[in-house]
Amino acid sequence: MFLRKTVPTIIAGVCGVVVVVAYFFEIAPIKDLASHILKWQSVIAVFALGLGGVNIIRLHTKNLQRDPKNFYSLALLVTFVITIVVGLAMGQTSAAYTFIFDYINVPTGSAIFSLLAFYIGTAAYRAFRAKNAEAAILLITGCIVMLGRVPIGAKILPFTAPATDWIMSVLNVGGQRGVMIAGAIGFIAVSLRIIVGLERRAYGGE
Amino acid sequence: MxxxxxxxxxxxxxxxxxxxxxxxxxxxxxxxxxVKIRPIAGFAAIDEAIGRAAEMGKPVHFTPGFGGLVAATFAGLEVLGYVARLTAQYDVRLVVTVSQAETFAVTEQVMRQAYLEAGKPEAFRPEDCRFISTDQWAYASGVIGVLYREKVASNIMIGQFAAEALILAEAGNTVGAIQIAGTTNAYQIPFFVVACDYVILGEEMFAAGAHFTNNxxxxxxxxxxxxxxxxxxxxxxxxxxxxxxxxxxxxxxxxx
Structure with a gap:
């Protein structure tokens, strides 16, 4: 109980206070300590990554045991092993590793990112159905902004360009800042509760 | 000086x-x-989402997002604790996907604790807490795969989200899941609003502990x-x- 609950709380509290003090005060030893803590954060994250890797291997090995024809799990395990072997044996700057990154990892990531364009279309189609007053306002505002953002729109309806500027710089920014300020206050509250050990449930405590 | x-x-x-x-x-x-708190529709809908999954005999999916151990993720994990307790009580399978390794370790612990508190520690399946990838798009594609393959009845996404938010929400919508989402990222909230059934707006997320436990x-x-x-x-x-x-x-x- 002491090792699982109390020690993490003490570590979180001490680290939190040191980093906060280092941010506000010019005290060299505290700044050094905070810098070490931030480095340790990266080290711990690497250990956690190992834990994540084990989870991936365990899950997909089980999937394969259950269904040997599970192509996705097999593909994941094979690419996982190849990438690790190439990275460890030939180095991260080797041509083989660069090939994996530039010609497999980056294009597949870009392919998933490109899905966003289609999803924006389907989401907009649903959102722009004027089912009630709020949806109608969203539809009208959306149409004004879309027209105001392209040269031909401003040519067809000249008022859309200044209206778009007003919607984006007054209504949109006002709403976003409200969310950001309230979110920042919430961040402070959660951080304080973690530093003083009152947020143990969030990391598995009671 | x-x-x-x-x-x-x-x-x-x-x-x-x-x-x-x-x-x-x-x-x-x-x-x-x-201290009186106003009811938050998104939190109230969690019971309905889990009830729906129980009736349909399908799993619930939860993700705390793409962020590391930041305040929004902690708020998401607070909700996860409640969701896991409820799913354990109703014998509903809960699949959790995580993108950051440090969040994964904490998430697994939160799930274990919740199943323990529900009196069903044996019902916790470690393989249902899944680390996907620290790469944003690999994480997005992994979550899409889970939503489709597991045919989830309910999709709960509360935490730190970035550009992958709409991709996840639209995938959830495509599989017909009831969707509850929340983030403090002001740029992603509109995407959740158009694609999800219930949205927890910004700082409302930080009221999770007060809402669920009256702490x-x-x-x-x-x-x-x-x-x-x-x-x-x-x-x-x-x-x-x-x-x-x-x-x-x-x-x-x-x-x-």
């Missing part, structure tokens, strides 16, 4: 005042002060947060009037 970092003195004073207020109201709440510390903290928000609005209004009138002393003080 000053011991204070220049340009951060006002921030320090503000932080101390906010900390003091939070400490005071947490203490008052512990001493019996009544007095959280209730006191919420009251203090409301007071700080009111103070921020007052300072903005006064600052706008003063700056318009040509008096810059408020901005000078805040720049210290």
């Amino acid at each position: 000053s011991i204070f970092t220049q340009g951060r003195i006002f921030d320090l004073v503000t932080l101390l005042v906010v900390t003091g207020l939070m400490g005071l109201y947490m203490h008052r709440a512990r001493s019996g002060m009544k 007095v510390v959280h209730l006191g903290s919420l009251r203090a947060e409301d007071l700080v928000k009111a103070a921020c609005i007052a300072i903005m209004a006064i600052g706008a009037v003063l700056t318009t009138a040509g008096a810059n002393f408020l901005t000078t003080i805040m720049g210290k």
Whole structure:
């Protein structure tokens, strides 16, 4: 109980206070300590990554045991092993590793990112159905902004360009800042509760 | 040479005042002060989402997002604790996907604890807490795969989300899941609003502890947060009037 609950709380509290003090005060030893803590954060994250890797291997090995024809799990395990072997044996700057990154990892990531364009279309189609007053306002505002953002729109309806500027710089920014300020206050509250050990449930405590 | 970092003195004073207020109201709440909180539709809908999954015999999916161990993720994990307890009670399978390794370790612990509290520690399946990838798009494609393959009845996404938010929400919509989402990222909230059934807006996420457990510390903290928000609005209004009138002393003080 002491090792699982109390020690993490003490570590979180001490680290939190040191980093906060280092941010506000010019005290060299505290700044050094905070810098070490931030480095340790990266080290711990690497250990956690190992834990994540084990989870991936365990899950997909089980999937394969259950269904040997599970192509996705097999593909994941094979690419996982190849990438690790190439990275460890030939180095991260080797041509083989660069090939994996530039010609497999980056294009597949870009392919998933490109899905966003289609999803924006389907989401907009649903959102722009004027089912009630709020949806109608969203539809009208959306149409004004879309027209105001392209040269031909401003040519067809000249008022859309200044209206778009007003919607984006007054209504949109006002709403976003409200969310950001309230979110920042919430961040402070959660951080304080973690530093003083009152947020143990969030990391598995009671 | 000053011991204070220049340009951060006002921030320090503000932080101390906010900390003091939070400490005071947490203490008052512990001493019996009544704090009423308004119902938040997104949190109330979680019971409905799990009930739907129980009726359909399908799993619930939860993800705390793409962020590391930041405040929004902790708020998401608070909700996860509640979701996991409820799914354990109703014998509904809960699949959790995580993108950051450090969050994965904490998430697994939160799930274990929740199943323990529900009196069903044996029902926790470690393979249902899945680390996907630290790469944003690999994480997105992994979650899409889970949503499709597991045919989830309910999709709950509460935490830190970035550009992958709409991809996940649209995938959830395509599989016909009831969707509850929440994030503090102002740029992603509109995507959740159009694609999800219920949205927990920004700071509402931080009311999770108070909403689900009536924890007095959280209730006191919420009251203090409301007071700080009111103070921020007052300072903005006064600052706008003063700056318009040509008096810059408020901005000078805040720049210290």
